[in-house]
Amino acid sequence: MDDKVKFEIEFPIHASPQLLYQYISTPSGLSEWFSDNVNSRGELFTFIWDDSEEQAKLLSKKSGERVKFRWLEDEDDTTTYFEIRIQVDDITKDVSLMITDFAEDDEVDEAKMLWSNQISSLKQVLGSA
16 A cells, blocks of 8 residues: 655635634534535544545544544554644634645645635635635
């Protein structure tokens, strides 16, 4: 198995961290922008898109701050995960979403594009596009 490459991207968002946290940490919030539908049973989240579904395990979350998941298909690779973190600038109070994810070396650009599209959907839902 090829090692996946870690990447981080930052998306400035005009929304309160409290509101943002609801959209990144709850099945109902995630289904508004991340996938067509999201179900959870404990720490197991099922993300549904059109004809496919993927399961991810919630590795950790910190209220109002971040969530971290690992796709079950990557369960053998314990170093990979995806994290959505809310970052607030101490001085300007600007809010950003920091995405940390992993992808195959030749798929990083594609993965970043996918995140850009997802965050764009989130901004539309929030009315901050």
